[in-house]
Amino acid sequence: MAEKHIGKQTVILKNPPSIKATASFVGPKEGKGPLKDDFDYIITDELWGEDSWEKAESKLVRETFAKVLQKAKLSNDQIDYVLAGDLLNQCIAANYGLRETEVPFLGLYGACSTMAESMSIGSLMVEGGFAENLVCMTSSHFCSAEKQFRFPLELGSQRTPTSQWTVTGSGAVVLSSKGTGPYIKHVTTGKINDLGITDANNMGAAMAPAAADTIFAHFKDTGLQPDYYDLIVTGDLGKVGKQICQEMLKQNGLDIESRFNDCGVMIFDAEKQDTHAGGSGCACSAAVLAGHIYNQITQGKLKRVLFVATGALMSPISSQQNESIPGIAHAIAIHRTLN
Template identity: 70%
Template sequence: MASKRLGKQTVMLQNPPSIISTASIVGPKEGKGPLRLFFDNIIDDEMWGEKSWEKAESKLIRETFSKVLQKADKTSQEINYVISGDLLNQCIAANFGLRESDVPFLGVYGACSTMAESMSIGAMLVDGGFADDVVCITSSHFCSAEKQFRFPLELGTQRPPAAQWTVTGSGGALISSKGAGPYITHITTGKIVDMGIKDANNMGAAMAPAAVDTIVTHFKDTGFAPESYDLIVTGDLGAIGKEICIELVREQGFNIANIYNDCGVMIYDREKQDTHAGGSGCGCAATVFAGFIYKKLMDGSLKNVLFIATGALLSPVSTQQGESIPSVAHAVSITTSLQQ
């Protein structure tokens, strides 16, 4: 009997695991943004001493994994699983970046929802007694993503106002059966939502309905209200998707406007850095969570957070075939205290 389930899409963890360390490494552009003081490392250039952007992205994951272990005073031999993925074909950033880790590996693909997806799986593994320590990690890279999904950088293609800037960065978290919080207490797994949007330069509009579906479902499954949290944060809807999300959630009877933000809005100064609608990419939610949000949880500035990473499940093939953009959003409920 699935005794931990609440409603159709949510689980309540009976032995809530702790997030005992995080790490974040970002690129030069992210390092000039509003959250620059919260990242562990800011690299000097997009190549980071490697021969290709893809190799640089693998290095981001490899070094973030090492930093997560270092901050938790753990060795790779103490880690039961590493759960990781990225935006590149066959998740080569994660696969190549972690191939020398000597840790059991679960590769996942949730596009930009990958951080919340991996944290969801990791938390359930720990709560279920299948693991004591799980590292969840993901990455993205502006140059490798542009090369794969849009246009070669050499073309200098003009970006429309709705376009978002893929974050160069990697974020990771170590989820453990031991620790004093912050704790993962609830997980709401998203459904695939497709409203027929085909514009690959308007990811925010494509992903917002999936975020709305997961947020509203989370409230209905758990009985929580927006006031249960002091921050509800989506992954990378950007400025356009953020406004759509607020309005559509309001139409469902919930007002989140005063406590809601989006990682794609938070990570850049859109006006000064010319990022149009904001940030995107797996590394967007991952670095903002592992940097800013986790540190605010640790210093007590935040106590209850609903973290929802959002992903557009398109590919170059589906775009070329004229397909619409199916999307998904996964929610992770995090608290600093189990006494509520």
């Protein structure tokens, strides 16, 4: 049996990769939310000088990648790999945003779990000696996501109370074999969960079972208790999915309420900004992690964080065929120090 594999789904990293730098770009709505001071850059409008929302999202990827390398004081030729993906068909935001970097590229699709997926795989690559420095990143855009998955914005469709607002933005981290932390010490890979939710306007309910399953697996595999972490944060369940996840865990004897939060709840002021159930999208967890959470860790306000990004593994085709919405969640344990 692999010596670094503990339990069914978790890997312990004996030479933990260090987060060398992070970068986060967000849209104007996100820039008016509670976490506005933690982002590197707030764009002034959704098109950001481009002639389509999709091109604007690729620009977000391109500029966030450049920013994280600048903060890490690294050049493109010092990056061994970039692991990235997004919500658009064939991950075009990442593909077009990174095509001029000349950095070896691994395209990923984990829906809104992509940030944790990229950091999970990237951590294994660095810890295994296959890379010295690599970038993990993702993006989303409200307008391009609505256009692809729901209704044209011009239609002006009424939003349901369970709906969430796709975050416009991008988040990136540099993982390195050298550095002073924070460190990635555990990776818990999620399983596909599908309880038959078909409502594309209720992503929280679709993803909550996967989040609960991965969180439960992490504590079962590691033997740790929830109070080991200062913060257990899911990706973008919003207030509806957060409540469902919390209740599902309680039913299985695991109470995380005292240290549990969700990036989709944190990024917007739901009442003042009219985002209904909260935020969603790949950039939701990526920007909150690369901005607010990373800052809280480096400032010593958080010492241990379990970051659990969640995704709905759907497509326009699956929705048109009345398929249900499978969920996935991946977790990484981030420690401020090696102790």
